[in-house]
Amino acid sequence: MIEFDKEALKQRYTAERAKRLRPDGNDQYLQIEGHLDHYLEDPYMPVVPRESKTDHVTVAIIGGGFAGLVTGARLKEAGIADVRIIEKGGDFGGTWYWNRYPGAQCDTTSFIYMPLLEETGHVPSEKYAHGPEILEHSRRIGRQFGLYENALFHTRVTALEWDEQRSRWTVRTDRGDAFTAQFVTTGTGPLHVPKLPGISGIESFRGHSFHTSRWDYAYTGGDSTGAPMEKLKDKRVAVIGTGATAVQCVPELARACAKLYVFQRTPSSVDVRDNRPTDPEWFTDMATPGWQQRWLENFAAVQTGMLPEEDLTRDGWTDIARRVRSKIMMLPAEEWTPEGMLRAFEDSDFEKMEEIRVRVDAIVRDPATAQKLKAWYRQLCKRPCFHDEYLQSFNLPSTELVDTDGKGVERITETGVVANGVEYEVDCIVYASGFEVGTAHTRRMGFDPVGRGGVRLSDYWAEGMRTKHGMFVHGFPNLFIVQVQQGANLISNVPHNLTEAGKTIAMILTHAADAGATEIEVTKRAEDDWMELLNSGPGSFLGTTDCTPGYYNGEGQPTVHGRDFLRGFPFGATAYFQYVDGWRRSGTFDGLDFRGERDTELRRRSVVSCRA
Numbered sequence: 001m002i003e004f005d006k007e008a009l010k011q012r013y014t015a016e017r018a019k020r021l022r023p024d025g026n027d028q029y030l031q032i033e034g035h036l037d038h039y040l041e042d043p044y045m046p047v048v049p050r051e052s053k054t055d056h057v058t059v060a061i062i063g064g065g066f067a068g069l070v071t072g073a074r075l076k077e078a079g080i081a082d083v084r085i086i087e088k089g090g091d092f093g094g095t096w097y098w099n100r101y102p103g104a105q106c107d108t109t110s111f112i113y114m115p116l117l118e119e120t121g122h123v124p125s126e127k128y129a130h131g132p133e134i135l136e137h138s139r140r141i142g143r144q145f146g147l148y149e150n151a152l153f154h155t156r157v158t159a160l161e162w163d164e165q166r167s168r169w170t171v172r173t174d175r176g177d178a179f180t181a182q183f184v185t186t187g188t189g190p191l192h193v194p195k196l197p198g199i200s201g202i203e204s205f206r207g208h209s210f211h212t213s214r215w216d217y218a219y220t221g222g223d224s225t226g227a228p229m230e231k232l233k234d235k236r237v238a239v240i241g242t243g244a245t246a247v248q249c250v251p252e253l254a255r256a257c258a259k260l261y262v263f264q265r266t267p268s269s270v271d272v273r274d275n276r277p278t279d280p281e282w283f284t285d286m287a288t289p290g291w292q293q294r295w296l297e298n299f300a301a302v303q304t305g306m307l308p309e310e311d312l313t314r315d316g317w318t319d320i321a322r323r324v325r326s327k328i329m330m331l332p333a334e335e336w337t338p339e340g341m342l343r344a345f346e347d348s349d350f351e352k353m354e355e356i357r358v359r360v361d362a363i364v365r366d367p368a369t370a371q372k373l374k375a376w377y378r379q380l381c382k383r384p385c386f387h388d389e390y391l392q393s394f395n396l397p398s399t400e401l402v403d404t405d406g407k408g409v410e411r412i413t414e415t416g417v418v419a420n421g422v423e424y425e426v427d428c429i430v431y432a433s434g435f436e437v438g439t440a441h442t443r444r445m446g447f448d449p450v451g452r453g454g455v456r457l458s459d460y461w462a463e464g465m466r467t468k469h470g471m472f473v474h475g476f477p478n479l480f481i482v483q484v485q486q487g488a489n490l491i492s493n494v495p496h497n498l499t500e501a502g503k504t505i506a507m508i509l510t511h512a513a514d515a516g517a518t519e520i521e522v523t524k525r526a527e528d529d530w531m532e533l534l535n536s537g538p539g540s541f542l543g544t545t546d547c548t549p550g551y552y553n554g555e556g557q558p559t560v561h562g563r564d565f566l567r568g569f570p571f572g573a574t575a576y577f578q579y580v581d582g583w584r585r586s587g588t589f590d591g592l593d594f595r596g597e598r599d600t601e602l603r604r605r606s607v608v609s610c611r612a
Contacts, residue, residue: 002354009350009376016376017548019406020266025549029195029433032211035203039194039211039431043218044100045090047154052176057150058082059509060171060181062157062445065094067187067482067498069138070115073145074506080513084150084181086157086173088446092147093138094187095435096131098194098213099245100224102252104131105275107244107386108493109313111292112299115495116141118292123283127315128275128386132225152177160184161450162477167518167596169478182518185505187482187498188445197240197433201412209429212245219428220256229256237261238417238424240409241432242268244385249432251389254399261424262394262401263417265408266382266548269356269375271316273386296496297574303492304572316386317492320379323348349378363391372403381547383491451476468530468591469580470568471501472522480505486534488576489568500577507584508592518596526591537570 022028032039059075061068064087072083089097096104106113110124113134117124120140125133142148152173159172168180194213196202210216217223221231229252236259239246247268253260294312301308302318305325311318327348328341335343357374364370373391375382393399402419410418416425449457452475460466460475467473470486482501490496512520569576583590 002351002358004350004354006347006350009353012376013378013548014546016406017546020549022549024198028198030198030202032194032196036196039196039214041214042090042154043210043214043216044097045154047090050152050175053152053179054177056168056180056182057084058181059084059183059185060169060179061085061185061187062160062171063087063094063187063482064089064092064138064142064151064153065096065187066115066138066495067501068092068094068185069141069145069147070495070499070502071185071187071482071505072147073116073119073141074502075509076145076147078506078510080506080509081146082150083147084152084179085147086152086155086171088154088156090153091135091139092142092151093135096135096138100131100135101212101215101245101249101432102222102224102226102229103248104224104245105129105248106134107273107383108317109299109315110278112295112313112493113495115499118287118290120144123280123287124278126275126277128273130226157445157447159450160447162452162479164452167478183478183480183509183520185480185482186445193435193446195433195435196431197408199240199409199412204414205412205416205429206414207416207427207429209431211431211433212249213435222256226252229253232256232258232428234258235428236424236426237428237430238263238426239430239432240417241434242266243432243434244268244383245434246432247385247387247390249430250399251387251393253430254393254396257398259426260393260399261417261426262399263409263419264372264401264403265406266550267373267375267403268382268385269353269377269379270373270385270387270390271356271359273316273388275388296493296499297577299493300488300490300496300574300577303490304574306574316384320352320384323352346378349380353377353379360391363395365395369394369401372401377548382550449476449479451479466527466531468522468527469504471504472527472592474522474524474527477519477521480508485568486530487568487580488573490573496573496577500580504580504584508589511587511589512594515594516596517594519594521593521595522591523593530591534567534570537567 030036058080059082061072061083064085068085069092072085075083091097105128107128109127110129111117114124114129114137122137122140155177156174157171158174161170163170163180168182169184170178170180171184172178194211196211208219219231220229222229233256235257237253237257238261239250239253240263242262242264246262247270250262298308298312299318302311302321305321311322324345327344331340331344353375360370360373364373373394394401402424404419413423416423417429451457455475457473457476460473465485467481467486470483471480473479473481482498484491484494484497488497508520
């Protein structure tokens, strides 16, 4: 057992947090627009000319990532054929369309991360699938459920407005489209709008630069399947950022570059990944009917402190939960109090983070570099990382860690990057700075829905997001939001949240067809009650305000009531999934108003009952 000084660690955590606190919070990052627009260009697929659409569809789905795909698939299963997905990328995949950087993998087990595995018959090739396999699986879903037939790619929605006279939405895009939809779902998610650090001089660099979500293989050589980036063999490359993206791409760059500088503001906690190929015989024995749903429920149960007989995934995420539960179970009876359980949680976390720091010492040969790669915060302050090659990269003579002690890069010059008063001349800068997460929802969507009475969603949410189940908004009929907030908030496996939402929407629209309803809207009372329930809970213990800054806690800014990014169902993810399953199976959809004349078109399209 690793020994540690709890009070000394608390003091160190507080001091490290203080170094990184900034008054500008999320505003420290640049919104990519204007003269920075080239960082948004699609390097993967050309834009194909097409005629503008001025027709009508039953359901328009904004976003072609997992949220849009699983919702579209469930709607098609329910017999609603007239579904159109609008996607700003050139194909399906969402995050996985854009994230083609070398080494990209899921960091939650493939068997629960990749949706609709049982429905498509796909067997993940390894425990943590690489990006190309996940992208191809997205395409597989699109093909199998006929979602390509009516899709609009390389298309951004620019306006969404409710037509009260006709009970439908008008959808406008940057391709000149102006069509209508009876129902709209938004699956725009948090991981598709790239951000840049607000570093002085970022536009002055005369070398080559790109964001990791627009990887330039024409410059680096190689490809996303792992072919060597041979064009970097004589290049000096800077990576700015040391989050989950850098943890995955740095090992690939370290093997390819003549010189690699990794600029670090805050180190990630990097635990063992232990990836391995899928054993076909094991999978055949395991994959009995309903297997993926069982795995999803099992993972969520372990994550929320329940006691399933077996931990099916047994990965880094469930290890965290198992440790905490074990520590709590060891408490004497008199310490089974909220305070006692919190102390047990803290002890488990301190112990685990000490193990992760000891791992750095065991792997990284240079003691000074190893010390700088250690994370001094609680593990769930930032998204935990798991990798078996990242730390080893700093043993290569070509790789140099430039730690800024929490300050970040000072400025960019015409020829390089300045940090700690030293200029590092480089040929290429790779911005591994991630995606916008804590910014306004409407900013990330790229449009501002206008609902009943001309009210804009940004105005309705001026004091914070308000929904029922994170999906339904009063005053915005026939609009469904598919994301993680104000529902289960299972951040460790986002697709589980999305697949449940897809089931819910399909059942609601089937019910609407059977009832002859043309409008569906959450009542104000139901929305108020839901928000009261959410606010009655303790909030998330992820990224709390005493944590080092990151997107889990709004870059260290004080939480504003109603704007807590991670606030969800107060009884946990498993309880939410059980609750919402009962809510939709009841057939009454308590809190929703169904109204309007019988819509024979929708009824004709909804000939198949939707099963949860």
